[in-house]
Structure formats: C-alpha cells, structure tokens
Amino acid sequence: MKITVKNSGVIKLTTKKHPRHGHLFVAEAARHIPFLIRRIYFINNIKKYSCRRGNHAHKKLKQAMFCLNGSFVLSLDDGRKKQKLILKNPETGVILGPRLWHSMSKFSKHCVILVLASNYYKESDYIRDYNDFLEITKRK
Numbered sequence: 001m002k003i004t005v006k007n008s009g010v011i012k013l014t015t016k017k018h019p020r021h022g023h024l025f026v027a028e029a030a031r032h033i034p035f036l037i038r039r040i041y042f043i044n045n046i047k048k049y050s051c052r053r054g055n056h057a058h059k060k061l062k063q064a065m066f067c068l069n070g071s072f073v074l075s076l077d078d079g080r081k082k083q084k085l086i087l088k089n090p091e092t093g094v095i096l097g098p099r100l101w102h103s104m105s106k107f108s109k110h111c112v113i114l115v116l117a118s119n120y121y122k123e124s125d126y127i128r129d130y131n132d133f134l135e136i137t138k139r140k
C-alpha cells in the first residue's frame with residue numbers, strides 16, 4: 001500500500017501467524033502507533049453496505065485505522081490530493097492525521113473497523129463542512 005496524500009501513512013503491525021492456532025497482531029503505542037493512545041473505538045454490524053461513514057476531518061486528533069475483518073474503501077483527501085484505499089488486511093493500518101478529510105464506504109459483510117485515537121471524543125475537534133476544510137488546508 002502506498003499513500004500519496006499528506007498527513008497520513010501506513011502502519012505495519014508485528015504479526016505472529018500460526019497455521020492452525022490463528023494470527024496474533026501487536027500494536028504498541030509510540031512504536032507501531034506514532035502517538036499515545038487515549039481512546040479506542042470499533043465499528044461493526046454494518047447492515048447497509050452502501051452507507052458512508054466519516055466524511056469529516058479533525059483539527060488536532062491523530063488516529064490509526066485498521067480493518068479487522070472484511071473490507072471497506074477508505075477515501076482520503078488532504079485538500080489537494082485525493083486517494084482511495086482498500087482496507088482488508090488487519091496487519092496494515094492507515095494513519096489519519098489532522099486536516100485529512102476521510103470517509104469509509106463500500107463495506108463488505110461482517111466488516112469490523114478498529115480505530116486508535118490520540119485523544120478523547122470532542123465534537124469541537126471535528127471539521128464537518130468541506131468548504132471550511134478547504135479553507136483550513138489552504139492556510140496551513
């Protein structure tokens with residue numbers, strides 16, 4: 001996976017794979033994940049595969065996103081460049097840095113998304129208007 005937008009990046013977890021006993025994935029804060037983790041959340045039970053989640057950017061929050069099961073399309077936009085990625089491998093995560101517009105769509109059956117976040121939930125950190133987002137990215 002190659003990421004070309006700004007404020008993002010690929011994370012490769014350490015994995016211990018056993019052919020019969022299963023796969024184990026390790027994410028250590030400040031090692032695999034380039035920030036201290038204050039919150040985790042996960043999304044499952046998506047019934048409408050064609051829905052779109054996200055569709056916003058954050059002002060300061062840093063996040064790392066993983067697809068633990070199934071697959072989905074992650075669309076990224078740094079205000080200049082746009083990129084679509086298919087997340088389907090739990091070993092490979094994506095950094096969602098500040099000022100990166102992101103949305104998730106095209107969910108598969110049994111899709112499970114895990115997100116590690118650098119801070120607690122704060123509505124004032126969201127940029128929900130795309131024109132505001134473009135203004136902010138122009139200033140930076």
Ligand code: T46
Nearest residue numbers: 039041043052053054055058063065096102115120121
């Ligand atoms: C993001 C993408 C990738 C909370 O109360 N606490 C939380 O920690 C979170 C994440 C959400 N909520 C509430 C806020 C809404 O009332 O849960 C509801 C659904 O959240 P939202 O519509 O923001 O869900 P997504 O999937 O559109 O966005 C989420 C994160 O909120 C967001 O930070 O970057 O996943």
